[in-house]
Amino acid sequence: MFSTFLTASLALLSLVSFPQAQAAQIDVVVGGPGVLKFNPQFVTANVGDKVVFSFRQKNHTATQSTLANPCTKSPGGFDSGFVPVAATNTGGPFPAAEFSIKNTDPVWVFCAQAGHCSSGMVFAINPPPGQFDQFEAAAKSGTSPTSAPAAAASSPAGSTDHKVVVGGPAGLVYSPNNIKAQPGDTVTFEFRQKNHTATQSTFANPCKSLSSTSTTGQVGFDSGFVPVAADATTFPTWTVRINDTTPIWVYCRQGNHCGQGMVLAVNSVDSGPNSFDAFVAKAKSNGTSAAAAPTTSPTKNGASSWNRGLSNGLVLAVAGVIAGLTL
Ligand SMILES: *[C@@H]1O[C@H](CO)[C@@H](O)[C@H](O)[C@H]1NC(C)=O
Ligand SMILES: *[C@@H]1O[C@H](CO)[C@@H](O)[C@H](O)[C@H]1NC(C)=O
Numbered sequence: 001m002f003s004t005f006l007t008a009s010l011a012l013l014s015l016v017s018f019p020q021a022q023a024a025q026i027d028v029v030v031g032g033p034g035v036l037k038f039n040p041q042f043v044t045a046n047v048g049d050k051v052v053f054s055f056r057q058k059n060h061t062a063t064q065s066t067l068a069n070p071c072t073k074s075p076g077g078f079d080s081g082f083v084p085v086a087a088t089n090t091g092g093p094f095p096a097a098e099f100s101i102k103n104t105d106p107v108w109v110f111c112a113q114a115g116h117c118s119s120g121m122v123f124a125i126n127p128p129p130g131q132f133d134q135f136e137a138a139a140k141s142g143t144s145p146t147s148a149p150a151a152a153a154s155s156p157a158g159s160t161d162h163k164v165v166v167g168g169p170a171g172l173v174y175s176p177n178n179i180k181a182q183p184g185d186t187v188t189f190e191f192r193q194k195n196h197t198a199t200q201s202t203f204a205n206p207c208k209s210l211s212s213t214s215t216t217g218q219v220g221f222d223s224g225f226v227p228v229a230a231d232a233t234t235f236p237t238w239t240v241r242i243n244d245t246t247p248i249w250v251y252c253r254q255g256n257h258c259g260q261g262m263v264l265a266v267n268s269v270d271s272g273p274n275s276f277d278a279f280v281a282k283a284k285s286n287g288t289s290a291a292a293a294p295t296t297s298p299t300k301n302g303a304s305s306w307n308r309g310l311s312n313g314l315v316l317a318v319a320g321v322i323a324g325l326t327l
């Protein structure tokens with residue numbers, strides 16, 4: 001009885017909305033018992049295809065973001081909204097949201113439920129080769145370039161956002177450059193004039209990216225180059241979440257800025273061989289040789305993508321429940 005209804009619905013759907021004979025429906029399962037994933041994690045789709053998100057247990061979304069901001073809804077992007085599915089609903093039917101593919105540009109998607117994106121609950125349609133891994137790593141890294149108001153709005157109650165001015169009239173410095181932060185706090189870099197980065201390094205190698213020196217595959221954060229015009233009056237920002245009190249070391253990858261002392265620490269110790277002063281001294285003595293740091297950013301999130309929405313022509317065809325559609 002139910003399957004008859006389902007068949008009838010699908011027949012109707014294909015009658016009204018499959019102009020191309022080869023148009024395909026691509027099913028994506030969202031969540032499930034104990035699962036914080038889209039399955040599959042990415043798909044290849046042709047113009048005219050439909051991607052159907054089938055929402056499973058817990059309470060997830062399918063929300064469009066960008067490669068540069070994996071966990072932030074892109075302006076004008078699609079958003080299913082929260083779709084709660086009871087733990088007792090094990091057999092369906094499950095609510096679904098359907099997206100029609102209008103072009104083959106990459107589409108980046110995340111779950112907007114608290115903590116899910118940073119756990120890697122992300123998805124992509126037509127990601128360029130290699131870029132899905134970048135997207136997933138950026139989502140998990142806890143870094144997110146975002147506008148200052150959005151950062152403030154998304155900070156959990158009780159946490160502090162530590163603002164750092166990068167460059168500008170003050171010269172080759174982060175102001176302030178030696179921060180103490182609690183887990184849950186955020187550090188927001190506000191990029192001023194010139195063309196700087198905020199790139200995670202290590203105490204041992206102040207002027208080299210963590211990603212390029214790690215022997216254990218750590219992916220440090222990297223804002224990418226952020227050029228700011230001399231006459232700019234609004235300044236791009238980049239926010240990093242602090243998870244613990246382990247010292248975090250940061251430098252600017254531009255030219256020999258690091259060798260001139262353009263470094264920053266979060267939760268460094270005040271004295272001894274691993275102090276902030278020792279870090280600065282090390283950067284200055286070792287900076288020149290490191291000026292040619294990685295030519296390609298270890299993580300993506302390059303400056304070119306900042307504040308740029310994704311307009312890909314996709315529309316949310318149906319948001320919410322399509323009763324009777326099981327996948
Ligand atoms: C689903 O999650 C959203 C966001 O956390 C929340 O506002 C909403 O109440 C949740 N719905 C249910 C039924 O749990
Ligand atoms: C914050 O936590 C995430 C995991 O949630 C981790 O991958 C990331 O490295 C942390 N951020 C920083 C700045 O270390």
Ligand SMILES: *[C@@H]1O[C@H](CO)[C@@H](O)[C@H](O)[C@H]1NC(C)=O
Pocket residue numbers: 195225226227254255
């Ligand atoms: C910013 O600096 C990087 C690295 O030196 C360079 O590749 C890029 O072209 C610069 N951007 C601008 C707008 O000057």
Ligand SMILES: *[C@@H]1O[C@H](CO)[C@@H](O)[C@H](O)[C@H]1NC(C)=O
Pocket residue numbers: 204205281282285286
């Ligand atoms: C320069 O860096 C190397 C590692 O790249 C380190 O062994 C050396 O001690 C550093 N020099 C100074 C003066 O800190």
